[in-house]
Amino acid sequence: MPTQLEIAMNIMIRIFHQYSCKEGDRFKLNKGELKMLLQQELTEFLSCQKDPQLVDKIMQDLDANKDNEVDFNEFVVMVAALTVACNDYFVEQLKRKGK
Template sequence: MPTLLEMAMDTMIRTFHRYSCKEGNRFELSKGELKLLLQRELTEFLSCREDPQLVDKIVQDLDANKDNEVDFNEFVITVAALTVACNDYFVEQLKKKGK
């Protein structure tokens, strides 16, 4: 039976490829594919942000090599950065509660 971390890694890989195969290069996300992935898969995270342009800003920032597509490495770096930000927020909330 896979561990929780192995299942999380599998989920990231499968999620990326579920969206990357919709158009163009099946191993990279177009801006449209990435935007759809973010809107569908990070719904709760994005809904609590007040910036209506947040998805567009994330898409622009993700494309590190400016080829108008996001490869798996760029995607993973972003997911990791978002995870760190969420953890930092969680830790800060616990500190405020004195736990």
């Protein structure tokens, strides 16, 4: 039986490929696929963002090799960075509550 972390890793891989296979290179996200993934899988994150250029900025930041696509390694960097930010927020909230 897989652990919760193994399940989470499997889900992350499956979600990436669910969106990357829609257009063009099936192992990379183009801008449209990335936008769709962000809108459908990170709804709360996007809902509190007011920048209309957010997807463009995320794409530019993630696209380390500048091929106008996001591969799985680049995608994992985004997920890790968002996870760290969420953890930092959670820790800060606990500190404020004195726990």
